[in-house]
Amino acid sequence: MPGLYFEEFEPGAIIDHPTRRTVTETDNILFSTMTLNLAPLHLDAEYSKDSIYGQRLVNSLFILGLVSGISVPETTQGTTLGNLGYEDVKFPKPVFHGDTIRVRTEILDKRESKSRNDSGVVQFRHYGINQRDEVVCECRRAGLMLKRTATESVNA
Structure with missing residues (x-):
């Protein structure tokens, strides 16, 4: 399914994306080591046993990327x-290996x-x-979103 053009976005609309993803140990280890985030809370099971969570946490930047990526087919x-940027990023609950993530998107606003x-x-x-x-x-x-009218004038 292609993304939506600027004209198709309606403030207040909610999109429940159909794709879900179960996060694996491999996801966490590869992402953490590729980005040089060597925090033992992500990589060291023995260290993490004594943490407040009792287990390793999934790297929060991986989760941010996953959430953004899952939204792409139905939006952009x-x-x-x-x-153009991310703001007000929050991680209110931890993610662990084996958690399955789904995404909901709300359209807040749009402007020319x-x-x-x-x-x-x-x-x-x-x-x-x-x-x-x-x-x-x-x-x-x-997001800077293409107008349908711009593509129609190119294809005319």
Whole structure:
């Protein structure tokens, strides 16, 4: 399914994305080591046994990327000119190996671009939710979204 064009986003709309992903130990170890986050709380099972969680935590930046990525097919695939930024990122609950994450997106706002006539800015709020219906990640994201009218004039 292609993403939505600027004109198709409606503030207040909620999208429950159909894709879910179970987070694995391999995901956590590879992401943490590839990004040089060598915190023992992500990598060392023995160390983590004595933490407040009693086990390793999944790297929060992996979760942020996963939440953003799961949202792509129904929102921005093929219709974005780029991310403009993330704000207000929160991780209210920890994620552990074996947790399954689903994503809900709320369209907060949209406005015409001030510098481009082929696009507009859409404000998204993404929620990563685990199998216990707990929010594990929440963020606001701005995307520069292509207008359908811009693609129609190119293809005319």
